[in-house]
Amino acid sequence: MRLGVLDIGSNTGHLLVVDAHRGAAPLPAFSYKEPLRLAEHLDGSGAVTAAGIGALTSFTAGAMQVAEDKGCEQMLAFATSAVRDSANADDVLAHVEQRTGTAIAVLSGEDEARLTFLAVRRWFGWSAGRLAVFDIGGGSLEIAGGTDEEPDVAWSLPLGAARLARRWFGGSTPDDDAVRRLRRQIRADIARDAGHLLRPGTPDRAAATSKTFRSLARICGAAPSGDGPLVPRSLPAAALAEWLPKLLALAPDDLADLPGVSPSRVHQIVPGALVAEAVMDIFDLTELEICPWALREGVILERLDRIRVL
Numbered sequence: 489m490r491l492g493v494l495d496i497g498s499n500t501g502h503l504l505v506v507d508a509h510r511g512a513a514p515l516p517a518f519s520y521k522e523p524l525r526l527a528e529h530l531d532g533s534g535a536v537t538a539a540g541i542g543a544l545t546s547f548t549a550g551a552m553q554v555a556e557d558k559g560c561e562q563m564l565a566f567a568t569s570a571v572r573d574s575a576n577a578d579d580v581l582a583h584v585e586q587r588t589g590t591a592i593a594v595l596s597g598e599d600e601a602r603l604t605f606l607a608v609r610r611w612f613g614w615s616a617g618r619l620a621v622f623d624i625g626g627g628s629l630e631i632a633g634g635t636d637e638e639p640d641v642a643w644s645l646p647l648g649a650a651r652l653a654r655r656w657f658g659g660s661t662p663d664d665d666a667v668r669r670l671r672r673q674i675r676a677d678i679a680r681d682a683g684h685l686l687r688p689g690t691p692d693r694a695a696a697t698s699k700t701f702r703s704l705a706r707i708c709g710a711a712p713s714g715d716g717p718l719v720p721r722s723l724p725a726a727a728l729a730e731w732l733p734k735l736l737a738l739a740p741d742d743l744a745d746l747p748g749v750s751p752s753r754v755h756q757i758v759p760g761a762l763v764a765e766a767v768m769d770i771f772d773l774t775e776l777e778i779c780p781w782a783l784r785e786g787v788i789l790e791r792l793d794r795i796r797v798l
Contacts (some may be wrong), residue, residue, distance in 0.1 A: 490517065491791070492560035492676035493784045494551055496592060498527035498542065498570035498626025498650050499699070499753065503551040503685050504784050505558045510795065514788045523752045526570035527626045527650035528706045537575040541583055549588045564787050567647060568600055569627030590714045595783075597644020601630035603786030605639040608695050610789055611781045617692030622767050623782060624700040624760050626650035631768075633685045640683040644751070645677050649700050667736060670759070682770050694773045696723060697782035699753065700760035701768045705778050706748025707731060707757075713748075718778035726769040732761050768769060774777045 489509060495502045502521040506514040509607060524547060529540025536544075548565075555563055572594050585591050587704050595603070601623070608621045621639075623630040627648035635642035656670045687692075696705075701723060706712065708727035711719045735743065735758050743754045768776065 490558070490560050490608045491788060492551075492555035492558070493787055494548070494555075494563060494565035494590070494592070495784050495787075496526070496565070496567035496571060498628075498648055499523065499525055500626075500757075501547040501551065502784070503554055505555065505560060506788060508788055508792055510658060510792050511643070511656075514785060514792075518554070518761055520551055522550075523601065526574075526624075527648065528654050530570075530574065530654075533575050534573070536574045536580050538570070541580055541713065541773035542791070544580065545584050545587050548592070549592050552588055560773075562791075563590070564791060565590055566595050566787065568595055568625060568783070569597065569644070569646070571644070571650075572596070572629065581661040583620060585700065595760075597628055597721050598642050598695065600625075600628070600783060601644055602639055603671075603790060604630055604697055604783045605632035605634070605642060606637055607781040607783065607786035607787070608697060608779045609637050610699075612695065616695075618688065619625055620691035620694040620771065621697070621779075622694070622701070622776065623697045624763050625651055625698055626756070629763055631678075631685060631767075633688075633694050635641060635694075643681060645685065646760060647674055647677060647763050649753075649756035649760035651757045652763070652777050657755060659737075659738075667762075671762055671766070674762055675731045676768050677763065677772060678763075678766050679739070685771065690772065695773070696761070696764075696776040697779050699750075700756065701751075701764060701776065702778055703748040703753065703757065704728060704731075704761055704764055705776075707746050708779065709737075712760050721778040722775045722779060723764065725765075728761065728765055730793050732765060735761055755762065 505518040629647040632639035642652035710721040
Protein backbone atom coordinates (compact mmCIF):
# COMPACT_ATOMS: atom_id res chain seq x y z
CA MET A 489 0.00 0.00 0.00
CA ARG A 490 1.25 3.48 -0.80
CA LEU A 491 0.41 5.94 1.98
CA GLY A 492 0.75 9.68 2.18
CA VAL A 493 1.39 11.16 5.62
CA LEU A 494 0.78 14.89 5.87
CA ASP A 495 2.39 16.28 9.03
CA ILE A 496 1.58 19.91 9.85
CA GLY A 497 4.15 20.78 12.49
CA SER A 498 4.99 24.01 14.24
CA ASN A 499 8.00 24.54 11.98
CA THR A 500 7.42 22.56 8.83
CA GLY A 501 4.73 21.08 6.66
CA HIS A 502 5.90 17.66 5.52
CA LEU A 503 4.34 15.13 3.21
CA LEU A 504 6.01 11.73 3.46
CA VAL A 505 5.03 9.14 0.86
CA VAL A 506 5.77 5.58 1.97
CA ASP A 507 5.31 2.07 0.71
CA ALA A 508 3.95 0.12 3.67
CA HIS A 509 2.58 -3.29 4.48
CA ARG A 510 2.30 -5.24 7.69
CA GLY A 511 5.39 -7.03 8.84
CA ALA A 512 7.75 -4.59 7.13
CA ALA A 513 9.28 -1.24 7.94
CA PRO A 514 7.62 1.69 6.12
CA LEU A 515 9.79 2.45 3.10
CA PRO A 516 10.07 6.16 2.25
CA ALA A 517 9.31 6.76 -1.43
CA PHE A 518 9.11 10.56 -1.65
CA SER A 519 9.31 13.60 0.61
CA TYR A 520 7.82 17.04 0.06
CA LYS A 521 8.15 19.77 2.67
CA GLU A 522 8.13 23.51 3.22
CA PRO A 523 8.99 25.71 6.22
CA LEU A 524 5.61 26.99 7.44
CA ARG A 525 6.78 28.30 10.85
CA LEU A 526 3.22 28.34 12.15
CA ALA A 527 4.46 28.80 15.71
CA GLU A 528 5.64 32.23 14.62
CA HIS A 529 2.49 33.10 12.63
CA LEU A 530 0.44 33.88 15.73
CA ASP A 531 -1.09 37.21 16.65
CA GLY A 532 -1.35 38.71 20.11
CA SER A 533 -4.41 36.63 20.96
CA GLY A 534 -2.73 33.37 20.00
CA ALA A 535 -4.61 32.95 16.71
CA VAL A 536 -2.94 31.87 13.48
CA THR A 537 -2.65 34.95 11.26
CA ALA A 538 -4.07 35.29 7.77
CA ALA A 539 -0.55 34.85 6.40
CA GLY A 540 -0.15 31.62 8.35
CA ILE A 541 -3.52 30.29 7.17
CA GLY A 542 -2.63 31.16 3.60
CA ALA A 543 0.74 29.39 3.81
CA LEU A 544 -0.86 26.29 5.34
CA THR A 545 -3.64 26.19 2.73
CA SER A 546 -1.21 26.61 -0.15
CA PHE A 547 1.12 23.92 1.17
CA THR A 548 -1.74 21.48 1.77
CA ALA A 549 -3.06 21.94 -1.76
CA GLY A 550 0.42 21.35 -3.17
CA ALA A 551 0.97 18.32 -0.96
CA MET A 552 -2.30 16.74 -2.05
CA GLN A 553 -1.32 17.17 -5.69
CA VAL A 554 2.04 15.53 -5.00
CA ALA A 555 0.31 12.66 -3.19
CA GLU A 556 -1.98 12.14 -6.17
CA ASP A 557 0.94 12.26 -8.59
CA LYS A 558 2.83 9.68 -6.53
CA GLY A 559 -0.12 7.28 -6.45
CA CYS A 560 -1.08 7.40 -2.79
CA GLU A 561 -4.04 5.15 -1.98
CA GLN A 562 -4.66 6.67 1.45
CA MET A 563 -3.81 9.93 3.18
CA LEU A 564 -3.17 10.46 6.86
CA ALA A 565 -3.21 14.18 7.66
CA PHE A 566 -2.58 15.59 11.12
CA ALA A 567 -1.47 18.75 12.89
CA THR A 568 0.41 19.19 16.14
CA SER A 569 0.90 21.93 18.73
CA ALA A 570 0.94 25.09 16.59
CA VAL A 571 -2.59 24.40 15.35
CA ARG A 572 -3.67 22.53 18.48
CA ASP A 573 -2.89 25.47 20.76
CA SER A 574 -4.06 28.26 18.48
CA ALA A 575 -7.09 30.31 19.44
CA ASN A 576 -8.73 29.78 16.03
CA ALA A 577 -7.84 26.13 15.36
CA ASP A 578 -11.33 25.15 14.20
CA ASP A 579 -11.54 28.06 11.78
CA VAL A 580 -8.07 27.32 10.40
CA LEU A 581 -8.86 23.67 9.74
CA ALA A 582 -12.28 24.47 8.27
CA HIS A 583 -10.69 26.96 5.87
CA VAL A 584 -8.07 24.43 4.75
CA GLU A 585 -10.68 21.71 4.23
CA GLN A 586 -12.97 24.04 2.30
CA ARG A 587 -10.18 25.15 -0.04
CA THR A 588 -8.34 21.83 -0.48
CA GLY A 589 -10.82 19.09 0.42
CA THR A 590 -8.39 17.81 3.04
CA ALA A 591 -9.55 17.13 6.59
CA ILE A 592 -6.62 17.51 8.99
CA ALA A 593 -6.94 15.84 12.37
CA VAL A 594 -5.41 17.51 15.43
CA LEU A 595 -3.33 15.25 17.63
CA SER A 596 -3.41 15.82 21.37
CA GLY A 597 -0.07 16.25 23.12
CA GLU A 598 -0.51 12.88 24.80
CA ASP A 599 -1.22 11.16 21.46
CA GLU A 600 1.81 12.85 19.92
CA ALA A 601 3.99 11.46 22.72
CA ARG A 602 2.32 8.04 22.53
CA LEU A 603 2.74 7.62 18.77
CA THR A 604 6.33 8.82 18.85
CA PHE A 605 6.99 6.25 21.57
CA LEU A 606 5.47 3.51 19.40
CA ALA A 607 7.81 4.40 16.53
CA VAL A 608 10.89 4.42 18.76
CA ARG A 609 9.90 1.12 20.38
CA ARG A 610 9.54 -0.53 16.97
CA TRP A 611 12.89 0.87 15.85
CA PHE A 612 14.89 -0.34 18.86
CA GLY A 613 12.76 -3.40 19.62
CA TRP A 614 12.10 -5.27 22.84
CA SER A 615 15.80 -5.49 23.70
CA ALA A 616 15.60 -1.81 24.66
CA GLY A 617 13.83 -2.82 27.88
CA ARG A 618 12.23 0.06 29.73
CA LEU A 619 12.36 2.89 27.24
CA ALA A 620 12.24 6.66 27.72
CA VAL A 621 11.54 8.87 24.70
CA PHE A 622 11.91 12.64 24.28
CA ASP A 623 10.93 14.80 21.31
CA ILE A 624 11.52 18.55 21.02
CA GLY A 625 9.23 19.96 18.36
CA GLY A 626 8.63 23.53 17.33
CA GLY A 627 5.78 24.03 19.78
CA SER A 628 6.11 21.34 22.42
CA LEU A 629 8.27 18.80 24.21
CA GLU A 630 6.89 15.26 24.33
CA ILE A 631 7.95 12.76 26.99
CA ALA A 632 6.95 9.10 27.22
CA GLY A 633 8.20 5.97 28.92
CA GLY A 634 7.34 2.33 29.41
CA THR A 635 8.13 -1.31 28.84
CA ASP A 636 5.52 -2.11 26.17
CA GLU A 637 4.48 -0.60 22.84
CA GLU A 638 1.96 1.57 24.65
CA PRO A 639 3.82 3.86 27.06
CA ASP A 640 3.02 3.73 30.76
CA VAL A 641 3.27 7.52 30.86
CA ALA A 642 3.05 10.12 28.10
CA TRP A 643 2.70 13.87 28.31
CA SER A 644 3.41 17.10 26.49
CA LEU A 645 4.82 20.44 27.63
CA PRO A 646 4.76 23.82 25.84
CA LEU A 647 8.57 23.84 25.52
CA GLY A 648 9.07 23.65 21.77
CA ALA A 649 12.15 25.35 20.35
CA ALA A 650 10.22 27.74 18.08
CA ARG A 651 7.75 28.66 20.83
CA LEU A 652 10.58 29.49 23.26
CA ALA A 653 12.51 31.41 20.63
CA ARG A 654 9.47 33.54 19.87
CA ARG A 655 8.57 34.23 23.49
CA TRP A 656 12.02 34.69 25.01
CA PHE A 657 14.36 35.74 22.23
CA GLY A 658 12.18 37.97 20.08
CA GLY A 659 14.57 37.90 17.16
CA SER A 660 17.62 38.95 19.18
CA THR A 661 20.21 37.30 21.41
CA PRO A 662 19.05 37.38 25.05
CA ASP A 663 21.33 38.66 27.78
CA ASP A 664 22.67 36.43 30.55
CA ASP A 665 19.80 37.27 32.88
CA ALA A 666 17.16 36.33 30.30
CA VAL A 667 18.94 33.03 29.57
CA ARG A 668 19.08 32.29 33.30
CA ARG A 669 15.35 32.97 33.69
CA LEU A 670 14.51 30.85 30.67
CA ARG A 671 16.70 28.02 31.93
CA ARG A 672 14.98 28.17 35.32
CA GLN A 673 11.51 28.13 33.74
CA ILE A 674 12.31 25.18 31.46
CA ARG A 675 13.64 23.12 34.34
CA ALA A 676 10.72 23.91 36.61
CA ASP A 677 8.23 22.91 33.91
CA ILE A 678 9.98 19.59 33.20
CA ALA A 679 10.62 18.75 36.85
CA ARG A 680 6.97 19.32 37.83
CA ASP A 681 5.86 15.95 36.41
CA ALA A 682 9.24 14.22 36.14
CA GLY A 683 8.22 11.72 38.80
CA HIS A 684 5.87 10.05 36.31
CA LEU A 685 8.93 8.77 34.45
CA LEU A 686 11.34 8.49 37.37
CA ARG A 687 9.27 6.41 39.81
CA PRO A 688 9.76 3.06 38.03
CA GLY A 689 13.53 3.65 38.03
CA THR A 690 16.20 4.57 35.51
CA PRO A 691 15.22 3.56 31.96
CA ASP A 692 17.25 0.85 30.25
CA ARG A 693 17.44 3.03 27.15
CA ALA A 694 16.77 6.72 26.56
CA ALA A 695 16.12 7.98 23.05
CA ALA A 696 15.42 11.28 21.34
CA THR A 697 13.73 12.17 18.06
CA SER A 698 13.14 15.39 16.12
CA LYS A 699 15.20 17.78 14.05
CA THR A 700 16.32 19.72 17.12
CA PHE A 701 17.89 16.68 18.78
CA ARG A 702 19.42 15.54 15.48
CA SER A 703 20.97 18.97 14.92
CA LEU A 704 22.40 19.09 18.43
CA ALA A 705 23.82 15.58 18.05
CA ARG A 706 25.45 16.58 14.74
CA ILE A 707 26.97 19.68 16.34
CA CYS A 708 28.36 17.45 19.08
CA GLY A 709 30.02 15.10 16.60
CA ALA A 710 27.38 12.61 15.41
CA ALA A 711 27.56 11.24 11.87
CA PRO A 712 25.90 13.32 9.13
CA SER A 713 22.49 12.31 7.79
CA GLY A 714 24.10 11.33 4.49
CA ASP A 715 25.63 8.29 6.19
CA GLY A 716 22.16 6.76 6.43
CA PRO A 717 19.66 5.97 9.20
CA LEU A 718 21.35 2.77 10.40
CA VAL A 719 24.47 4.54 11.69
CA PRO A 720 24.26 4.84 15.51
CA ARG A 721 24.03 8.43 16.68
CA SER A 722 23.82 9.92 20.15
CA LEU A 723 23.81 13.21 22.02
CA PRO A 724 26.18 12.99 25.02
CA ALA A 725 25.30 15.22 27.97
CA ALA A 726 28.96 16.15 28.52
CA ALA A 727 29.40 17.26 24.91
CA LEU A 728 26.22 19.35 24.99
CA ALA A 729 27.31 21.00 28.26
CA GLU A 730 30.59 21.93 26.60
CA TRP A 731 28.90 23.29 23.50
CA LEU A 732 26.10 25.28 25.16
CA PRO A 733 28.21 28.33 26.20
CA LYS A 734 29.64 28.42 22.67
CA LEU A 735 26.16 28.36 21.14
CA LEU A 736 25.07 31.23 23.38
CA ALA A 737 28.06 33.28 22.27
CA LEU A 738 27.72 32.69 18.52
CA ALA A 739 26.03 35.15 16.15
CA PRO A 740 23.19 33.79 13.96
CA ASP A 741 25.42 33.65 10.87
CA ASP A 742 27.97 31.59 12.77
CA LEU A 743 25.27 29.26 14.12
CA ALA A 744 24.09 28.70 10.54
CA ASP A 745 27.59 27.50 9.63
CA LEU A 746 27.49 24.68 12.17
CA PRO A 747 26.96 21.15 10.85
CA GLY A 748 23.36 19.99 10.90
CA VAL A 749 21.85 23.47 11.37
CA SER A 750 19.46 24.61 8.65
CA PRO A 751 19.11 28.39 8.09
CA SER A 752 15.38 28.34 8.92
CA ARG A 753 16.08 26.88 12.38
CA VAL A 754 19.08 28.93 13.48
CA HIS A 755 17.01 30.89 16.00
CA GLN A 756 15.79 27.66 17.60
CA ILE A 757 19.15 26.03 18.34
CA VAL A 758 19.85 27.75 21.66
CA PRO A 759 16.39 27.31 23.23
CA GLY A 760 16.36 23.73 21.94
CA ALA A 761 19.76 23.11 23.51
CA LEU A 762 18.53 24.48 26.85
CA VAL A 763 15.58 22.06 26.77
CA ALA A 764 17.80 19.11 25.82
CA GLU A 765 20.26 19.94 28.60
CA ALA A 766 17.43 20.15 31.13
CA VAL A 767 15.97 16.80 30.01
CA MET A 768 19.27 14.99 30.48
CA ASP A 769 20.00 16.68 33.79
CA ILE A 770 16.58 16.21 35.40
CA PHE A 771 16.26 12.59 34.26
CA ASP A 772 19.93 11.86 35.06
CA LEU A 773 20.84 10.72 31.55
CA THR A 774 24.43 10.65 30.32
CA GLU A 775 23.34 10.50 26.69
CA LEU A 776 20.35 10.22 24.40
CA GLU A 777 20.35 7.85 21.44
CA ILE A 778 19.00 9.47 18.31
CA CYS A 779 16.17 7.51 16.70
CA PRO A 780 15.46 8.18 12.99
CA TRP A 781 11.80 7.21 13.42
CA ALA A 782 9.41 9.62 15.08
CA LEU A 783 5.80 10.78 14.98
CA ARG A 784 5.12 10.23 11.28
CA GLU A 785 6.31 6.63 11.49
CA GLY A 786 4.21 6.13 14.62
CA VAL A 787 1.09 7.30 12.76
CA ILE A 788 1.86 4.90 9.90
CA LEU A 789 2.52 1.95 12.20
CA GLU A 790 -0.71 2.49 14.12
CA ARG A 791 -2.68 2.61 10.86
CA LEU A 792 -1.07 -0.64 9.67
CA ASP A 793 -1.87 -2.26 13.01
CA ARG A 794 -5.52 -1.27 12.67
CA ILE A 795 -5.69 -2.70 9.15
CA ARG A 796 -4.23 -5.95 10.46
CA VAL A 797 -6.89 -6.17 13.16
CA LEU A 798 -9.67 -5.57 10.66
